[in-house]
Amino acid sequence: MAALDQKSPNVLLQSLCCRITGKSEAEVAHQFQYAVRVVGSNYAPTIERDEFLVSEKIKKELLKQRREGDAALFSELHRKLQTQGVLKHRWSVLYLLLSLCEDPRKPSRVGSYGALFAQALPRDAHSTPFYCTRPGSLPLSYPERSGPGAAQISTSMGTSGISSLGVYSLNGPTPQPLLAGHPPQTAGQQLGSRLAWALPNTSALAPTSRAPLGPPPLSTRAPRPRHDGDLTGELGVGEAALVRDILYVFQGIDGKFIKMSNTDNCYKIDSKVVLCKSLRDTSSRLAELGWLHNKIRKYTDLRSLDRAFGLVGQSFCASLHQELKEYYRLLAVLHSQLQVEDDQGVNLGVESSLTLRRLLVWTYDPKVRLKTLAALVDFCQGRKGGELASAVHAYGKTGDPQMRALVQHILSLVSHPILNFLYRWIYDGELEDTYHEFFVASDPTVKTDRLWHDKYSLRKSMIPTFITMDQARKVLLIGKSINFLHQVCHDRTSPGKITPASKSTDSPKDAAELLSDLEGAFQGKIDAAYFETSKYLLNVLNQNYLLLEHLQAMRRYLLLGQGDFIRHLMDLLKPELARPATTLYQHNLTGILETAVRATNAQYDNAEILKRLDVRLLEVSPGDTGWDVFSLDYHVEGPIATVFTRECMSHYLRVFNFLWRAKRMEYILTDIWKGQMCNAKLLKSMPELSGVLHQCHILANEMVHFIHQMQYYITFEVLECCWDELWNKVEKAQDLDHIIAAHEGFLDSVISRCLLDTNSRSLLNQLRAIFDQIIEFQSAQDSLYRSALEELTLRLQYEERKKQRDAEGEWGVTAEQEAEENRRIQEFQETIPKMRSQLRILTHFYQGIVQQFLVLIMTSPDESLRFLSFRLDFNEHYRARDPRLRASLGATRGRRPSNI
Amino acid sequence: MASSANANNMNAVRETMDVLLEISRLLNTGLDMESLSICVRLCEQGINPEALSSVIKELRKASDSLKASDN
Secondary structure (H helix, E strand, O other): OOOOOOOOHHHHHHHHHHHHHOOOOOOOHHHHHHHHHHHHHOOOOOOOOOHHHHHHHHHHHHHHOOOHHHHHHHHHHHHHHHHHOOOOOHHHHHHHHHHOOOOOOOOOOOOOHHHHHHHHHHHHHOOOOOOOOOOOOOOOOHHHHOOOOOOOOHHHOOOOOOOOOOOOOOOOOOOHHHHOOOOOOOOOOOOHHHHHHHHHHHHHHHHHOOOOOOOOOHHHOOOOOOOOOOOOOOOOOOHHHHHHHHHHHHOOOOOOOEEEEOOOOEEEEOOOOOOOHHHHHHHHHHHHHHHHHHHHHHHHHHHHHOHHHHHHHHHHHHHHHHHHHHHHHHHHHHHHHHHHHHHHOOOOOHHHOOOHHHHHHHOHHHHHHHHHHHHHHHHOOOOOOHHHHHHHHHHOOOOOHHHHHHHHHHHHHHHHHHHHHHHHHHHHOOOOOOOOOOOEEEOOOOOHHHHHHHHEEEOHHHOOOOOOHHHHHHHHHHHHHHHHHHHOOOOOOOHHHHOOOOOOOOOHHHHHHHHHOHHHHHHHHHHHHHHHHHHHHHHHHHHHOOHHHHHHHHHHHHOOOOHHHHHHHHHHHHHHHOOEHHHOOHHHHHHHHHHHHHHOHHHHOOHHHHHHEEEEEOOOOOOOEHHHHEEEEEOOOOOHHHHOOHHHHHHHHHHHHHHHHHHHHHHHHHHHHHHHHHHHHHHHHOHHHHHHHHHHHHHHHHHHHHHHHHHHHHHHHHHHHHHHHHHHHHHHOOOHHHHHHHHHHHHHHHHHHOOOOHHHHHHHHHHHHHHHHHHHHHHHHHHHHHHHHHHHHHHHHHHHHHHHHHHHOOOOOOHHHHHHHHHHHHHHHHHHHHHHHHHHHHHHHHHHHHHHHHHHHHOOOOHHHHHHHHHHOOOOHHHHHOHHHHHHHHHHHHHHHHHO | OHHHHHHHHHHHHHHHHHHHHHHHHHOOOOOOHHHHHHHHHHHHOOOOHHHHHHHHHHHHHHHHHHHHHHO
């Protein structure tokens, strides 16, 4: 290109620098060096030298800016360029232009207000008027608004969209210019001329946009020229004045014509004012906005003074306040419109003024929002804490997406404190709830021994509706476990180790995320914390405090599981306990207990367990023998006492009592049997006793059978079955509550099946009566044997003497001796019928009691007891005697085959 | 002849420059005629357009900050 100067690139660069910075050559030395360096280092371009590609890119860029006309224009120009063929490196020039291309709608690089607005003008002023003016879009929903905030209005985050009004008409000044910098959402670029007009407006507006404007003093206003909207005569009120009034009413301040009437609780237009009907109607409709505003304002003002309102309530008020701020911003813009018109004093035509109709249209959306807020305020009157959150949540169930978005936003702010409480509780076990807003309540009067059961409870009214009862219970359990570990188990591991602390709700945005995914993420968090904490707690209890071992020890000692130990103990205790109760000393018995422990397998037990085993003497009533007051005991303390509470221990002792008695009966009968076996042979020589002895044997057998069956029932059907169930549940238990519940269930079923609960009192009495009979029989038999044996020894002695005298050569017996002997034998034989009748009475009595017992058992609701009755009367011996039994037994027995 | 050829050339060049100016205005590059011609000459001499555009942007930034500090 001969025409162009062939200057060297350096010279060209320097002149470029001067040109762009507008300074002389000397001053741009720095920049020039930089430029040379940059250009020298990037010698080869990194992209394809494809002209077509570059031109396509340019077209795309133009289309992105929605300038289709410009894109077509560019294609024209490009074609022309190509035909001219002057340039050699077309692509390079095009690429340069493309990279220097700037979107006229983007905010400029410099962020100061003045410069921004100053620059906006030139750029727009010489752009081609191809911008489309579009009708305004409605205010944004939240997720979009919280995106890249505008440089100008940084406080628009997280608020409703009241202030971003769209352009509702092509004409007329709108609040739009203030938001000209917003990316795509704001619509409608102004035509250049309009911008020029609006510019002084925006610069005046910028500093005042944040605070709600006070009412501009009325007195300084020049009387406005009449507009076409006025239909009244000279005396009527102009629309402009009405508009001004309405703007005051919007803020809750009484205007000149429209005042708040407290009796009707609404805004009324002064009846003295002459107004045409349409204006009156429109003003009334607009005044509603002021009423709504007042309502919300009253609530927030009232509540912010209330110190006991709590965190949730405070966040609720804060969110309401934010919404009101947006509303005030709108009012500020409207005010400024009025002010501008006044200042300019020029009537720019009908289209540029603020009319009631325009107000109606523009305030439609804010009115809907304020209505929602006012309804929310009404609904939430007098609530606080979790209740408040539930109320807001209830309002979120609506189909209207705008309302739902608004309420969801408020809900996320409001529930943020609650979720904070919750996370602190489940991760740290701490509860700092001065205003009683959280649904876990702690009772400070409870001491550590009742910590698990009584200290923490659920405050049902404060459970928000978005948290289910199950989740709430789990939450309570988790915190309780952590506190339990700290205070009762003295386990000082930090809760961070138990559950890896996940990110807690640091901001309302997290709360919103969580709320949107309550089923998944929230439940997951709670479940994870629950499993980890409970597992850790159970580990600590089992390893450090040997909970399961203690459970088994209870079974072995208090429920007579360790057979050899119990037997030996009973052997050792027999002589002691036969004495009256008042003569017993505890330390004696404890010594015997230890002897028994050392002599049997019990010595191999854990030392922890053995040291808790002890003897307890119950309260002594007069006439008691040792048997009645003896009892074993097991000391519990610390965390174990949470499972084995005092009630549980008393249950255990009752059961022990019962089992011990039954065992004693067994013991007695064994003795009786032993005696019978021994003495039967001895007393064979006394044929007159054979009848009595036979009766004794029969009765003893009956009793043995009975006690045998009872023992079987108690040991196998009651204790073993319940224990098995308990053990299964304990092994599968996931937290301490499960264990406690299983344990209590175990004790309850044992007690009811051992006939110790209140329903089976009559049965128990029968059983006791039977036991008493056995004891009586024992004593009767003892006395029988004693006298019989005495007689036997006397007779033997007599025979001995006779033999001796024979051996000495004398008469065996003298006549008197013989007579004496015979008399004695006679006397003896006379006592036999007495014994026989005594035994008969005993037998009769015993059988009667057993029959009654059987009858009661037959009608019992417990199945195993009914089966017991079959076993007790296997040969229908009692059935034959008792017509009642015949009827009831027969009835069931008849039914039984049919059931099979 | 040479002069007419030259004149033709001049015309063609002027036209090209006009077209380029028009394109530049379309794209809002902010370059005026003289800067544009300097740039075109630099590009024709084979300078990397990427480097050149970054230089220009840098210069503009510097000039703006200078202006702002002056204010």
